[in-house]
Structure formats: C-alpha cells, structure tokens
Amino acid sequence: LSALEKLEEAVSKLKESLMLNKFNSQAYDILIDVLYKQEKYENAWEIIHEARANKVSLQQSSIDLLSKAFPEPAKKP
Numbered sequence: 001l002s003a004l005e006k007l008e009e010a011v012s013k014l015k016e017s018l019m020l021n022k023f024n025s026q027a028y029d030i031l032i033d034v035l036y037k038q039e040k041y042e043n044a045w046e047i048i049h050e051a052r053a054n055k056v057s058l059q060q061s062s063i064d065l066l067s068k069a070f071p072e073p074a075k076k077p
Contacts, residue, residue, distance in 0.1 A: 002034050010034045022054050029059045032066065041070030049075070 001010035014031040017024055028051040035044035044066050051058050 002030060002037070007034050007038050011038075022050075023056055025051070025056050025058065028056055029062055032058070032062050036062070036066055036069070039069075041066060042073060045070070045072055048072075 001007075001013060011031065011034055014027050014034065017027040018031070021027075028047060031047050032044045035041070035047065048058065048063060048066075
C-alpha cells in the first residue's frame with residue numbers, strides 16, 4: 001500500500017497489525033517510513049517511542065532520516 005501511495009490505508013493496516021502483535025518490528029519500520037512520507041513526524045516519533053517501550057529493534061536508517069527532518073521531541077512528563 002505504501003508503494004502504491006495509499007498511505008492512509010497503509011497506516012491503518014500497519015496499526016491493525018501492531019494491535020495483533022506489538023512486537024512486529026517490520027510493521028513498526030514500515031509505519032515509521034509511511035508517517036515520514038506523510039510528514040507526520042511527531043506521530044512517527046510516537047511510534048518509535050512505542051517500539052522502544054516494547055523493546056522492539058528498529059532500523060537505524062529510518063530513525064536517522066526522521067531525525068534530520070524533525071529532531072526527536074522531548075518526552076512529555
């Protein structure tokens with residue numbers, strides 16, 4: 001769906017996938033990339049924080065790309 005530029009649908013399906021398996025690193029990585037494409041940077045960081053909380057390993061290249069476009073926001077108390 002992401003490759004077909006059906007980004008909203010991709011986000012929906014990826015979030016469904018994560019509800020079924022919160023340890024799916026591939027779903028996290030693709031979701032972060034799709035949110036990046038949509039310029040929803042804060043949402044992408046939220047997904048990264050969720051993955052980290054679940055101790056899921058992410059692709060560093062996606063995090064680096066996001067960091068260049070939108071540095072990681074400070075965590076809310």
